[in-house]
Amino acid sequence: VQLQASGGGLVQAGDSVRLSCAASGRTFSVTLGWFRQAPGKEREFVAALSWAGDSTSYADYVLGRSTILRDSAKNTVYLQINPLKPEDAAVYYCASSTTSKRGNRLGSPNEYEYWGQGTQVTVSS
Numbered sequence: 737v738q739l740q741a742s743g744g745g746l747v748q749a750g751d752s753v754r755l756s757c758a759a760s761g762r763t764f765s766v767t768l769g770w771f772r773q774a775p776g777k778e779r780e781f782v783a784a785l786s787w788a789g790d791s792t793s794y795a796d797y798v799l800g801r802s803t804i805l806r807d808s809a810k811n812t813v814y815l816q817i818n819p820l821k822p823e824d825a826a827v828y829y830c831a832s833s834t835t836s837k838r839g840n841r842l843g844s845p846n847e848y849e850y851w852g853q854g855t856q857v858t859v860s861s
Contacts, residue, residue: 737761739852741830749861752818757830757852759811765832770804770815771845772826772857779829781843783815786836793842797823825859 743755759765769784783804785792792804802817817824831848841847 737763737850739830741852741855744855744857746858749859750819755815757813766836767833768813769831772828774826779845784842820859822859822861827854827856829854
């Protein structure tokens with residue numbers, strides 16, 4: 737699986753951002769997730785969904801202001817965050833796994849086999 741993340745940039749606090757993750761390759765992704773990593777911090781979970789579309793999961797710090805969704809026709813997963821906060825600034829990575837996950841496994845980076853290159857989101861206040 738090849739994952740291509742895009743959509744980051746400089747965004748003002750209170751505005752929205754939509755990140756895209758285009759998946760390609762022959763291996764089928766069952767679970768897709770977004771993670772982020774700020775300077776000096778560990779990579780943390782943001783959101784995930786099952787490609788079948790029957791479940792989504794969000795980290796508490798983005799719950800209620802973010803949406804993860806997929807476009808099956810385009811093999812693309814999107815992450816929308818609105819409104820952005822200064823603490824949302826980070827490099828955002830999309831990741832995929834060939835297996836379904838529940839609970840804590842959804843939020844563990846070690847559970848994902850494939851990773852995109854990351855896209856930087858900078859939030860100005």
